[in-house]
Amino acid sequence: MALYKSAQGKTVDMNALIAQNERARAVGNMKVNARGDTIDDNGKVVVPVTQKVGEKYQKTVGNRSAQVNKKPVSQKLEADKPSFKPNPVELTQEEKELEADYDENVEKQIAQIKAQETQK
Secondary structure (H helix, E strand, O other), X not given: OOEEEOOOOXXXXXXXXXXXXXXXXXXXXXXXXXXXXXXXXXXXXXXXHHHHHHHHHXXXXXXXXXXXXXXXXXXXXXXXXXXXXXXXXXXXXXXHHHHHHHHHHHHHHHHHHHHHHHHO
């Protein structure tokens, strides 16, 4: 934006005017200032506009490299690891026999299907 002349002939610098009033409470019921920061009743910034834009961008892109993270990399890597380690379970003798019978039955069925296909 540049310098503008008012109806009375005065020059108005719009950039300076915007910069001067960007922290002022915006008119309306959204509880934001002119920059777009979310503010409380006293005018203190609760959520800055840069954080809001970063979150929206993160949802849109969905790429890990584009996500805004405040954690150091070492903590991030530890958080990505699974929190549990499954314990190997030992099968009982009955379960082992059932599993062996199941494997044999499946192999027989596969052989029968192949034999039927070759006969056709």
